[in-house]
Amino acid sequence: MGIITWIIFGAIAGYVASLINGSNQSQGWIGNIVLGIIGAFVGGFLYGLITDGFDAGFNIGSRIVAIIGALVFSFALNMITGRKSV
Numbered sequence: 001m002g003i004i005t006w007i008i009f010g011a012i013a014g015y016v017a018s019l020i021n022g023s024n025q026s027q028g029w030i031g032n033i034v035l036g037i038i039g040a041f042v043g044g045f046l047y048g049l050i051t052d053g054f055d056a057g058f059n060i061g062s063r064i065v066a067i068i069g070a071l072v073f074s075f076a077l078n079m080i081t082g083r084k085s086v
Contacts, residue, residue: 010036013063017070035070043069 011029014036018027027035043065 013066039070
């Protein structure tokens with residue numbers, strides 16, 4: 001049950017991040033899930049560097065960190081590949 005919850009959490013975070021950066025049409029639902037999961041890891045890592053630690057529970061703070069991480073990852077990926085969001 002835990003893995004399904006994390007996939008849903010990642011999908012929501014990836015979907016919100018793709019809406020913010022305008023790439024929702026081009027990446028689809030699997031891309032949103034992958035973006036959200038990677039974004040959660042990136043956001044948690046960056047937040048851990050800034051603060052002493054991070055509570056990885058399912059709360060609004062975790063969602064915000066995951067969305068910001070997904071945006072950072074998406075921006076970095078677009079810079080590396082040279083693609084622009086549509």
